[in-house]
Amino acid sequence: MMTLLLLLCFISYSGSSTKPVSGIKGGIVTLSCESEDREIVDFSLISRSKHIPVCEKKNCSGRVCKEGSCDVIIKDLIYSDAGKYFLYVYYNNDQREVERQIRKYHLHIHDEISVKKGEDLKLDVVLINADKVERNSRSGWTEVWRRGHGVSSDRLIISDQTLIIHDFTVTDTGTYRVLDSNNEALITVTVTESVLDSKGNLNDTEKDKTDDTEHRNHWMLLVLLVSAAVVIYRRRYRDYLKEKH
CATH class of the missing domain: 2.60.40.10 (Immunoglobulins)
Structure with a gap:
């Protein structure tokens, strides 16, 4: 009562x-x-x-x-x-x-992750209230998974609440979003390719890029120093000629 x-x-x-x-x-x-x-x-x-x-x-x-x-x-x-x-x-x-x-x-939860090329991309986003997962590509948002329809590729599987993409490549990078049944975003994940190895060091490809950049920077610095030296020499030589005459 x-x-x-x-x-x-x-x-x-x-x-x-x-x-x-x-x-x-x-x-x-x-x-x-x-x-x-x-x-x-x-x-x-x-x-x-x-x-x-x-x-x-x-x-x-x-x-x-x-x-x-x-x-x-x-x-x-x-x-x-x-x-x-x-x-x-x-x-x-x-x-x-x-x-x-x-x-x-x-x-709405935001996240960023990096994955090494050839490894599996694992997204724990298949929540009980998730209806579909989409990825942003050049042609717009494309569906990766939908509840009741499954995954869109043989490289994708669902394990428990995890969406797994086998053999990660650069084409798998981008923005993934999880939507509920009302098309409202639950999770947005930005996926990039990792440039670090298991020890946290740059991989060979990135090392080569870094070495090339440093090499170019050294040459540019040398050219600038030589150019500056030439300019200074010419000015001093002109001043010398003026004083002489």
């Missing part, structure tokens, strides 16, 4: 718009509740119909923490954090009635 009375006293308010929020993998984002001037009674965070525990201690060691009256901080972002969030904020209005405010967010 008490629960029923509480439900009856709730005056619900839901914002119609969804606030886009972006973060870098491993970084931090803030879901702002924008209710600092209200007397907050309670709040809860929901994602994919699941309650997300929020640490409310001052020195919180968890990834999801409260800041201020009801802002939520998500730290050490991972791919699976991407998607929609609903923040339910309960507060007392001027008539001391409990109102409910719903804030909606869409979290």
Whole structure:
């Protein structure tokens, strides 16, 4: 009966718009509740119909923490954090009635990775809320994988939640994006070819390029020094001739 009375006293308010929020993998984002001037009674965070525990201690060691009256901080972002969030904020209005405010967010994760030529490109992006993966090419966005349709090439496989591209080549570089069923971006990954070996050193190709560049720079410096010396000699010679005459 008490629960029923509480439900009856709730005056619900839901914002119609969804606030886009972006973060870098491993970084931090803030879901702002924008209710600092209200007397907050309670709040809860929901994602994919699941309650997300929020640490409310001052020195919180968890990834999801409260800041201020009801802002939520998500730290050490991972791919699976991407998607929609609903923040339910309960507060007392001027008539001391409990109102409910719903804030909606869409979290978009960005990342950058480098892969060596010939190795496998592994993207842990086939999330439960992912509908398709696309790659940006010269002809625009091309589909790499779609739920219910599979992958677009024999070089691609799906293992658990990982999209794997075998034998990585320079043509596989570019921007990959993961979209949900509403065509909203969940994850964007920029993939480049790694120029470092397993020890963190430049590979042979990049070494040759670097050596050639340094060689050209040395010759250019030598030419500049010789040119400067010639100019100085000519000026001094002209000054000598003027003084002589």
